Amino acid sequence: MKHILALTTLILTLTFVVSPALTSPFSGFRADQLPTPQIDPPIQPAGYAFAIWGLIYGWLVVSAVYGIWKRRDNAQWDAARGPLIISLAVGTPWLAIANASAVWATITIFIMAIGAIWSLLRAPREDVWWFKMPVGIYAGWLTAASFVSLGTTLAGYNILFDQLVWAYVGITGALIVAAPVTLRALSPSYALTVIWALVGIIIANGTALWTVSALAAAGILVMGYLLVRISGPRAIPS
Numbered sequence: 218m219k220h221i222l223a224l225t226t227l228i229l230t231l232t233f234v235v236s237p238a239l240t241s242p243f244s245g246f247r248a249d250q251l252p253t254p255q256i257d258p259p260i261q262p263a264g265y266a267f268a269i270w271g272l273i274y275g276w277l278v279v280s281a282v283y284g285i286w287k288r289r290d291n292a293q294w295d296a297a298r299g300p301l302i303i304s305l306a307v308g309t310p311w312l313a314i315a316n317a318s319a320v321w322a323t324i325t326i327f328i329m330a331i332g333a334i335w336s337l338l339r340a341p342r343e344d345v346w347w348f349k350m351p352v353g354i355y356a357g358w359l360t361a362a363s364f365v366s367l368g369t370t371l372a373g374y375n376i377l378f379d380q381l382v383w384a385y386v387g388i389t390g391a392l393i394v395a396a397p398v399t400l401r402a403l404s405p406s407y408a409l410t411v412i413w414a415l416v417g418i419i420i421a422n423g424t425a426l427w428t429v430s431a432l433a434a435a436g437i438l439v440m441g442y443l444l445v446r447i448s449g450p451r452a453i454p455s
Contacts, residue, residue, distance in 0.1 A: 222298040223281075223289040229305035230281040234274045240312040246319045251373025259429045260368040260384035262361070262417025269358055269413060276351035283347045293341035294348065300339065301352065304332030304359075319373060323366040330359035334394075337402045350406045357410025360398070364391040384429050388418065392436045399443045408444040412437050 245261060248254035288294045307328045315322035333356035340349040368387030372380035395411045398404075418433040 220285065220289040222295045222302070223285040225302050226298045226305070227281040227285050229302055229309060230277050232309045233305045234278055236309050236312055241316050243312050243315050246315070246322075246369060246373065250319045251370065253373050253375055255369045255373045255380060257421070258365075258369045258372060258380045258384065259422050259426050260365050260380070260387045260418065261421060262365070262414050263420040265420075266414060266417030269354070269410065273351070273355050273358060277355060280347055280351045283344075288341075288344065288347075291341065293343075297336045297339040297341060297348065297352070300332045300335035302332075304329045304336065304355075307332070319366075319370045323363075323370045326359065326363045326366050330356065330363040333359050334398055334402075337398070337404055337407060340402070340404075349402075349404060353402070353404035353406030354410045356398070356404075357395070357407040358414065360395050360407075361391050361411055361414035364388070364394075381426070381429070384418075384426075385432055388415070388429070388432050388436055392439060396439065396443060399440065399447060403447045405444055405448055408440050408447070412440045412444070415440070 244264070244267075245258075246255060248256070284291075284294055284298070307325050311322065311325055311329065314325055333352060337349065337352050337356045340352055364387040367390070368380070368383035372378065372383040378386070391411065391414075395408070399408045399411075415433040415436045419430045419437075422429045422433075424430070
């Protein structure tokens with residue numbers, strides 16, 4: 218069937234966007250989902266930061282509609298659509314999964330992040346605002362969110378460390394992934410979204426857990442340096 222990837226991307230984007238209306242709200246793992254309840258874990262950004270989902274949902278829909286309208290048979294778009302489809306397919310039931318199991322939520326959000334990053338790395342060079350920008354924001358947030366989920370879940374199961382140490386590990390892990398992806402993808406929207414998440418962590422912890430805030434601030438400096446580097450006149454190949 219012609220246009221199958223474009224059509225599938227549109228359908229799964231719509232199911233992904235509609236899914237929050239069909240499941241119970243999710244604002245973090247409930248106390249009864251983990252052996253050691255994680256109430257406001259230090260790795261989790263302040264609540265306002267999650268408002269970025271409005272931008273992600275809206276821009277992904279615009280991208281999918283434009284794709285099937287103008288780029289339905291474009292080989293470069295199709296190369297990036299494949300992994301994006303995987304991410305969206307897993308993302309559609311993710312809220313229901315997260316409300317049922319912290320472990321499976323963590324596993325599946327990493328699958329979503331891998332698919333989104335893979336799609337970003339294969340994004341077409343043209344139509345930057347129509348594909349690479351929205352997917353960059355989506356992938357950037359998932360990069361941060363996957364490590365938030367990992368740190369929260371492992372702390373909740375008392376594996377190796379407490380929630381404070383897992384916050385350090387999670388922030389560091391997110392940066393270890395985000396730095397090379399930023400350099401490889403040359404995506405300012407990806408880097409800015411990771412910075413957005415790190416600012417949210419600082420706002421959430423403030424001076425009460427200043428070491429977590431300081432590590433997040435150091436991460437912002439790293440991502441800011443990379444952002445400047447990839448935004449230079451020689452950064453983007455012709």
